[in-house]
Amino acid sequence: MATRHAPVGPAGGNAGTGDAAVQRTWRTGARLSSAASAIEQFLDQAGFDRAPWMVVGFALGIAAWFVLATPWQWGMAIGAGLLVALAGASLGSSGFGQNHLRMAAVSAGLLFAAGVAVIWLRSETVGAEPIERPMVVPLQGYVLDRADQPALDRIRLTLAIRDAEAGKAQKVRVNVPLEHANDAIAEGAIIRLRARLMPPAPPMLPGAYNFARAAWFQGLSATGGMIGDIEVVRPAEHRQGWLAKVQRALSLHVRNKLSGSPGTIAAAFASGDRGGISEADDDAMRDAGLTHLLSISGLHVSAVIAAAYLLSLKLLALWPALALRVRLPVVAAGGGALAGIGYTLLTGSEVPTVRSCIAALLVLGALALGREALSLRMVAVAAFCVLLLWPESLIGPSFQMSFAAVLAIVALHNSGPVRTFLEPHDEGWAGWLVRRGTMLLVTGLVIEIALMPIVLFHFHRAGVYGALANVVAIPLVTFVSMPLVALALLLDTVGIGAPIWWLVGKSLELLLAIAHFTAAQPGAVKLMPQMSGLTFALFIGSGLWLALWRGRRRLLSLVPAAIATIMLLMTPVPDVLISGDGRHVGITMDGERLVSLRESRSNYASENLLELAGVEGDPIMIENWPGALCSPEFCILGIERGGRKWTVLMARNKIRVEERALAAACERSDIVIADRWLPSSCRPRWLKADRDLLEHTGGLAIVLEKHEIHTVASAQGEHGWWRGED
Template sequence: MDAHEMPQAPANPNGGALKYLWSHWRKRALLSSLAAWFEHFLGKTGLDRGPWLTVAFASGIATWFILPGAFSWVLAILAGLGLVLAGISRGSKDPAGYVRLALITLGLLFALGVGVIWARSELVGAEPIARPIVTRLDARILERIEQPAQDRVRLILATRLGDKGDRVAKIRVNLNEDQDIPEAQENAHIRLRARLMPPSPPMLPGAYNFARNAWFQGFAATGSVLGEIELIDAGTGGEALVAQWQRQLSRHVRDQLGGSSGAIAATLASGDRGAIGKADEIAMRDAGLTHLLSISGLHVSAVMAASYILLIRLLAAFPPLALRVRLPLLASLGAALAGIGYTLLTGAQVPTVRSCFGALLVLTALAMGREALSLRMIAVAAFGVLMLWPESLVGPSFQMSFAAVITIVALHESRWLRSVLAPRDEDLFMRLARKVFALLITGLAIEFCLMPIVLFHFHRAGVYGAFANLAAIPLVTFVSMPLIALALLLDLVGLGAPIWWLAGWSLDLLLGLAHFTASQPGAVKLMPQMGIGVFMLFVAGGLWIALWRGRARLIGMAPVIVAIILLLLTPVPDLLITDDGRHVGITEKDGQLIMLRDSRSSYIRDNLMELSAAGGQPTIVRDWPQARCSSDFCSVTLERGGRSWHVLMATSDQYLEERKLAAACERHDIVVADRWLPYSCKPRWLKADRRLLRETGGLALNLSAGTMSTVAQMEGHHGWWRGGR
């Protein structure tokens, strides 16, 4: 364009030229440059856009859990629909339509995710009872869960609650083995006396949220049986028959293999984990092998894969059949039936059904001659699961299983690993070395991707899990499970004893590996509560790296690096106060935990230790030299943030003279009590008595920064949170 053709800004002494240039640049940047660049970027990446639809749907579900209440949920749905309208309004401005299509589909699925989980909560959520009660129940048994390792049986009951018995409720009760009767099976009609209480919320910020899980399982109360059970009518048939088969199978396996190996074998065969001892379960957890105890993708896939290979080999042995029928189709059908039967036999829990659904998609792809495992197939499986059980998104089982599978597929689709595994002319040793190297890299990648999930939910991770799984997964998949299946088959003719011995030997080897790994120095890494923001950075970065293609996937490293830095900078809480005010944890600078009371509950102690990232045995405050204790209170002084914090904690339920208590409160910055304190008690910073804790739930205090996090901040106004009601 020549100089005389340049548009001339109008002469305006009041800044008209600058206003013209600004509006001209803004119009070009917003309507042309930015949109064109993004359109070009989407067009040249060649990524599979299908998985991002599931990501948008899952983001809507996660948003519902994060936002506090109905008003914000409606705004989230409107925001998603706003993206849809923005995409529609673009019309034909996009040459290829990538931006327009992305806005419409992602916005629609995000809004759908918020709506689906909201509807699910309203449909299945059960209003918990208002307070603990002792009552007589006339109930029908829905499910029976045997837990011999804890010497108890757990019953899921349908009954009526309320003074007039006008409320149908689903409850869960525990009874000791000496209270149990053989007739207490599924569908049986019984009468009993029970102590019931509302499902417990998290006792501390970041602790296990049983109230949320109970809400989506429909439990109005949990408790324990008092006295004997009275049988009114025995129930048989239907679901009871499948449950009885499962228990009979578990007992049969434990009869063939005693001790710890028998408990593990019963878990692999029937999904019954009730016989696993606490020491073995802790060792498996700290070694990063707990996933082997949950019937999930590994077990279902192993059963289906073995069935598929066996069937296709057997069918190929009949030439007339092989020449007339597509053998992969028949083998896939048989393997699908085997997988569905195994899922039903092991209890058909949500993780097992989810794994079975994904494996069925793999078999469908094999039967159609398509690629067996791809990110799109994983996305379809995840979308199907989230449509049925959207609440599973926030559980560790869903997150860990899909994160592991996505990692495996994304890694093996990378050019680098494909070049490592590419066939070449070399000796057997080098081929095996390459495969072992690829297996090790895969294990390390899975461990790295799962560690943020494990730390977020459990505040601890097995550091050597990748190396333990390198030996444990092949041992269970190719040795233990086939031996157990063969032993059960031979038991039909009474010849399974030698195979049971071999299966027991392999499981003893697995347990030995778990105990050895867990006992190594530094085998367990403890971390304080990871914030939801840090966790979302890990998730966003990981999904970007896995689902994008080309060099653009490296952008995902930025949020991961930021999340790692923030995680390392996460401070350990100085003071932890449980929701009832009875238990207080004080963290020392050397990592030692000081507890207010010596609780008989390992659950309380473990939560305080995990959330304070403390190792070793905790010290009781009365035995701590820095504490000054009377018969009713303990006073401690903590040096944090360049100042002294004086903390007063009640240790008895005796009421003191109000004037003396008020004077003591004035001398302290923080006062903690498991009862209501008078208004005259006014500490300098915080009075954590029953009145406050009923509103906030458990507290985590960072005295150095002068900040406080509460359970209520994380729960909002969701149906399962009863704070302040």
């Protein structure tokens, strides 16, 4: 019987082994080609529009820079984006991909890398090193900005000063009592004063507002308050700060014409000056979901531009010679653009206002060119322009809420069922009114749902009845209050605006009545503990998927939305909250009440503790809680969690106690909290949160049952605004 030999390859190796390797390579390539073809087919059938997703890629790069901790990680992120772009470019030549997939990979990779680079460059360019410690110093500085805040009985000055030790200029912000304010203290003046300065404060607790980060991108090195008197070394020249002076004069004029709360709201509409709004009115508007009406943003800018556009169009149409020779929409768009830019400048040119103005100008351009005014591409272009100029705005609630609302409106009104519902029907005015009213209510509900995760993530509270309140409040402000304010100001030029100001006052009294009534209802505000970054990312991802795809593929967004909702509902309430300085401690008892170590002189600390614990009602001082044992120096409180009792020992002041007694008390405690350094002999069973630890970690949020400790430092990395100890 003949012997069968395995074939031998050219190099003398086993050809069978080589064939197997070739087959495996072929099968891998076939699978990749099949996957690429499937993705390509999905993108083609879905009507894939690359432009909005390119902006999403750019935004993801910016977000990655904030999430990642160190410069080498930022560099790796840029490299990863470039590798994705390179891999996408190679798809076409390898035959694994076609146009959609290849271009999506290339554009997403490049824009992701660009997003990381842009925010990194922005941080290095505008970031200002904070002062090292609190100090009382004499200052002589140039007034860059003045903000009047009569509701808080002060003015707020932003000064450029000279740091003699560092040999460079610094920007600081100082609060000056209103009694010391005069017209000579304005933009362009040089003043001299004595002030107590503080470094910009980091978050008090994990999830709290990060003022240090905001100050970093504003270029602020310190903030503080004036001590003593103020001296004007050189008054501002007439040509300096003229726009800010016009803004203040306009605000004062409105408040003189219309007194009380309506006057402060009208001043905010006319000039962007919110400094006169009382805390009670501000809280009511917030809890009713109407705060967006006070901040000059999309609604106000759009109303001004739309009014100017329509008025210009109608007036120009009365001139036949012009109407026959030029395209009136183009000329009217120019008039609307000038009105929008002027209103933006007049109201302070804040980032939200500028962002809204850019978006509105793009809409005007679309109208002038005869294109669809509201489209996802228009929203994408506006978002990209804003992120390119102010990439740090991505992580702020203002940017997120504005574009989430616009995306929700565009996606809703571009959907097939809504288009069918809004098509012209053979009906009377009553039917038309019912359909439009129904659509207004549905739009409000959709916007409220879209904004809810953002509001809860940033503010830990949301107005439950905001959609219903906005159904009345938005038309009231857009079609009644703002036009009346504009008409009253116009008639004031000839001294006959008083009757119109009376109508303005009545409309704004109605607005405030809606806000206070809504906020006063049981369950009007829902408090939630800080949701995780993953939960928030799932909500945002599901919202983008729902808005940017078409047809039934949108429904896939329900999967991450459902997962995020479950995660949100399962978010544990922190058992112990400790501020970064160790002075403020909040302990949740029975999940409904918050026990506080000490009473704060301001509401800031208690509001942070309540919001991040997701607890309503006023805090209870620990000495008033049954079962708490307090001496002048320390308090001891037992907490039942996870089937065991935790003993918490808290220092009430900095009075020193005998070390042996302190060591014995620490030994009997699971957690020891103090706003000072404790000796090494103090050894609790689980955690010693004294000044030494808190300088490294910042504020703490502790979940006892899971033995979890969340820190402020864990979310800061090596970004310039964080000055925690290594």
